[in-house]
Amino acid sequence: MLFQRLKHSTIRRVPVWLFAATLPMYASADYDNASSFLMVAQLAEDESVEDVVRSEPRRSPADEHQTAGDAQESSAPETGPSTPESEQVVVPITRKIAPNIDLKEVAPLPEPEPESGSEAAPDAELSEDEVLSAQDLSQAGAPSAEQQADAPAEPVLAKSLSLLGKEVLPGTSTRLAWSPQVQIAGLSQTTPVLAVNGVNAGPTLCLTGAVHGDELNGIEIVRRAMYDLDPEKLSGRVIGVPIVNMTGFQQGSRYLPDRRDLNRYFPGRQNGNLADRVAYSLFENVIRHCDMLVDIHTGSLKRTNLPQLRADMNNPEVAEFTRGFDRMAVVHSSGSPGMLRTAAVEAGIRAVTMEAGESLRIQEHQIEAGVNSLNSLMEKQGMISRMFVWGDPEPVYYNSTWVRAEHGGILFSEIDLGDTVSTGEVLGYVADPITNAQYPVRSSSDGRIIGMAVDQVVMAGFAAYHIGTEAEVPGE
Numbered sequence: 001m002l003f004q005r006l007k008h009s010t011i012r013r014v015p016v017w018l019f020a021a022t023l024p025m026y027a028s029a030d031y032d033n034a035s036s037f038l039m040v041a042q043l044a045e046d047e048s049v050e051d052v053v054r055s056e057p058r059r060s061p062a063d064e065h066q067t068a069g070d071a072q073e074s075s076a077p078e079t080g081p082s083t084p085e086s087e088q089v090v091v092p093i094t095r096k097i098a099p100n101i102d103l104k105e106v107a108p109l110p111e112p113e114p115e116s117g118s119e120a121a122p123d124a125e126l127s128e129d130e131v132l133s134a135q136d137l138s139q140a141g142a143p144s145a146e147q148q149a150d151a152p153a154e155p156v157l158a159k160s161l162s163l164l165g166k167e168v169l170p171g172t173s174t175r176l177a178w179s180p181q182v183q184i185a186g187l188s189q190t191t192p193v194l195a196v197n198g199v200n201a202g203p204t205l206c207l208t209g210a211v212h213g214d215e216l217n218g219i220e221i222v223r224r225a226m227y228d229l230d231p232e233k234l235s236g237r238v239i240g241v242p243i244v245n246m247t248g249f250q251q252g253s254r255y256l257p258d259r260r261d262l263n264r265y266f267p268g269r270q271n272g273n274l275a276d277r278v279a280y281s282l283f284e285n286v287i288r289h290c291d292m293l294v295d296i297h298t299g300s301l302k303r304t305n306l307p308q309l310r311a312d313m314n315n316p317e318v319a320e321f322t323r324g325f326d327r328m329a330v331v332h333s334s335g336s337p338g339m340l341r342t343a344a345v346e347a348g349i350r351a352v353t354m355e356a357g358e359s360l361r362i363q364e365h366q367i368e369a370g371v372n373s374l375n376s377l378m379e380k381q382g383m384i385s386r387m388f389v390w391g392d393p394e395p396v397y398y399n400s401t402w403v404r405a406e407h408g409g410i411l412f413s414e415i416d417l418g419d420t421v422s423t424g425e426v427l428g429y430v431a432d433p434i435t436n437a438q439y440p441v442r443s444s445s446d447g448r449i450i451g452m453a454v455d456q457v458v459m460a461g462f463a464a465y466h467i468g469t470e471a472e473v474p475g476e
């Protein structure tokens with residue numbers, strides 16, 4: 001577990017035999033950068049964001065290729081005349097239509113993702129109402145010119161969602177299977193992807209949990225948010241990957257099997273290392289379908305976080321996006337290269353990291369806060385209508401700084417997560433278990449405790465308290 005504080009670059013440079021001797025030091029000495037933002041980025045681990053040029057969804061090259069391929073293969077003649085737009089409705093006759101699953105019920109096992117080249121395999125049993133003709137699909141996919149002219153105020157009907165080799169029809173929800181295909185083929189497990197395609201057109205929101213396999217609160221946040229959706233009342237799509245890092249999750253580990261941190265490798269490379277490939281597969285097959293992304297994390301080992309967003313507030317699109325989240329502190333963090341949030345924003349997707357609680361735990365209060373906030377976001381984006389009662393009219397924005405222990409010993413906190421503190425206030429003590437010396441740890445600024453270490457053995461330099469200082473939104 002001590003490896004968890006190591007960055008992959010360090011791992012590459014340091015010979016293996018050194019680890020045994022240096023582990024105790026690395027466990028706490030990972031943060032010698034004095035610059036506060038660098039430290040935040042290192043410690044936050046889950047954020048990052050670079051400038052976004054625009055927030056509109058972009059079609060990925062993969063999508064475009066697929067569209068072209070489908071058109072050639074299926075040559076669906078019925079669709080041409082009914083769609084005046086140059087962008088033809090994709091009627092993927094060769095794709096399987098995803099079974100419509102009531103997400104209030106227990107979802108059945110997903111079918112495995114088709115291997116490339118085997119997509120023409122015969123469909124498994126489709127129920128009658130799922131076998132739609134191309135004509136039906138095209139009508140569902142795009143309103144005709146008359147429909148638009150006659151009823152301009154009517155909601156625009158949704159198109160079907162092509163995802164992971166399946167068609168998710170409007171007004172349906174389903175469970176799909178993603179596989180980065182890095183495992184032994186015969187042992188390969190697929191990773192479940194939940195998809196709800198609303199009857200009405202709207203943006204696509206993606207939710208990812210457990211990119212770090214030991215961060216459990218996000219898994220439950222995704223489940224509650226998604227299984228509460230009714231596709232008949234949804235405008236847009238919600239795609240949820242509750243457990244991105246399945247192998248890490250099964251081992252209770254933050255990392256991939258090669259000890260790499262997946263959240264440093266996005267958007268990934270097709271022919272790179274293991275983490276590159278997993279990242280690439282997720283990014284190309286799922287993330288590029290999103291207009292908005294909330295990547296849900298927790299504090300890293302033995303640190304807990306107030307429910308909060310990490311967002312690049314220097315990016316106007318992202319800053320505006322954060323306004324949709326009810327009762328969430330928003331901490332500015334420009335993030336690190338390779339974070340899912342960073343890569344998504346660079347791909348034109350509005351993205352934030354949501355932090356909720358502590359790793360390896362299920363925390364009801366944190367989960368409720370996360371679900372509430374996602375519901376408020378979907379309402380703000382016009383995706384659902386639930387007469388949502390907002391807690392705070394505006395989110396509170398923070399810059400942040402870490403307070404470190406100056407002595408080794410056992411840390412005992414005097415304050416709680418979310419407390420307001422002032423400069424010089426004692427936040428906790430480090431007690432030397434041998435000499436009985438007691439060293440107070442004092443706040444370096446006025447602010448609020450947005451993250452903190454749980455009581456534990458620490459060494460000098462250990463980042464113990466994350467203090468948020470209220471900030472103006474840049475540009476306001």
Ligand SMILES: [Zn+2]
Binds near residue numbers: 046297
């Ligand atoms: Zn994380």
